[in-house]
Amino acid sequence: MPGPVLIALAAVGATLMVSGCTLVIGGWARLSGALLALAGASAVATALLEHAGGHSVGTRTLTVAVLVGLSGLAAYPDPERWGLGDLIAFGLVAAWVPVGIAAAVVDHSSLSDAMTRALAPQTVGPIAVVALCLQTLWRFERAGCKERRALAWMAVGAGIPLIVGLAIAFFLPTAFGAVVAVGLWVIVGPALVLGTRDPDRLDAQAVGVRFAEIVCAVVVFIALFGTVQALLGLLTEDGTIGPGLVALAAALCAFALHPTRIVLRRVLDEILFGRRPDALSAATDVAGVASADPSAALEVIRSTLVLPYAGIVESDAEIATSGTPVAHTRRFALDLGEDTTAELVIGLRPGDLRLTDDDEKVIRLALPLLAQTIRSQRLAAQVQAARGAMVTAREEERRRIRRDLHDGLGPRLSGIAFIADAVRSTLRSDPERALDHLTRLRGETEQAIDDIRRLVYAMRPPGTGRTRPPRRGRATDRRSANAGWRPVQRPD
Secondary structure, eight states, rough: OOOOHHHHHHHHHHHHHHHHHHHHHTSHHHHHHHHHHHHHHHHHHHHHHHHOOOOOHHHHHHHHHHHHHHHHTTOOOOOOGGGHHHHHHHHHHTTTEEEEHHHSSSSSGGSOOOHHHHSHHHHHHHHHHHHHHHHHHHHHHHHHHHHHHHHHHHHHHHHHHHHHHHHHHHOOOSSSEEEEHHHHGGGGHHHHHHHOOOOSOOOOHHHHHHHHHHHHHHHHHHHHHHHHHHHHTSSSSSSOHHHHHHHHHHHHHHHHHHHHHHHHHHHHHHHHHHHOHHHHHHHHHHHHHTTTTHHHHHHHHHHEEEEEEEEEEEETEEEEEEEEEOEEEEEEEEEEEEEEEEEEEOOOOOTTTSHHHHHHHHHHHHHHHHHHHHHHHHHHHHHHHHHHHHHHHHHHHHHHHHHHHIIIHHHHHHHHHHHHHHHHHTTOOOHHHHHHHHHHHOOOOOHHHHHHHHHHHSSOOTSSOOOOOOOOHHHHHHHHHHHHHOOOOOOO
């Protein structure tokens, strides 16, 4: 191998060793980490052996390193929760390790041609890779949420270098291409560590979907370019085309690249998330319900746009929610007036790095409707609270008036009645004493009138601008009350 390729291989091995040791020490994936560390050590040993001139031994060691690394990926992330099916699936991958070791140790000169071809790295490696892919798909369908995120990180970390390496080997079979193809494997170890320690830092499934979209678009572009180039070759006599026709074919295919990506994105979205309605119908549904109730509006937004979560948050407090919270979200500001701002939190779909333009248009259309709905609900709540306070105040006023009448004015009127009885009983026998009773009766009557005035003015609502009329003096009241009254003379 060339020197730069050996350096890249040693870097990959060192990265796998560090990542494997990190997994083992952290206790996140001990078996997988140990196998990856062993694979990294084998890769470093391969680079050293190749540099020392042991080409045949280095090749065999590299075969063992690859197979051990694939076994480490098959054991990722945690074999303690495996069932019998998981163990069988892991065995289908790990069984190729002794085959690779046998191929590295056995003398191939003593074997038949068929056995030699069966033990060749070109045969053992692809079969082990296919077994790993099938095992990963089977585990991904049966795994829980946390394990599924870790498996997504493993698929992205190992799938991107594999596909890009195969493409480089086909289109760029040079030393530089080999360095790039080998060096890309340095992302495997960090991806595995991130998948077990912090899988929500980035949506690995979204990265995988976008990478698959780009790969499919490139394949379609190459196929289309080859087809256009062949059709243009039919227009010439000898079947060859010049640089001008090649440029024309490239331009035609370039115009088709962007529409192809859009179509592929829609196909992948439909495969992963199902068919979605168009933006116009979604906006119509959202606008029809957004003014009724925030919870109902969020449910319509989430179901119409096929979103996992939608919620309204104000000061870290949830006002309304719909769906299950996810790690990756997109936030939109809601202006509620009076220097109050809330946020509409939208959960991104698995496989999406962001919302589509149509989704954002629909959501931004719903933002003012949601804000108006929340404001209307709060005003209605304030009106309801004011109505409740008014009813409470009215009942309290009734209790106060009843208390004042029962405890104040009632006993005073009863006293006036008793004094009147005393006047009637002493009027003939003792006029002077009856006159004293009448004076006392007059005072009690004035007090009763004052109590009635106080009750009447207490029932007036505050802030009416009406002032209490001045109270007449006691002498004036007495003169007016005594006008036309004469004491009854005792007959002789």
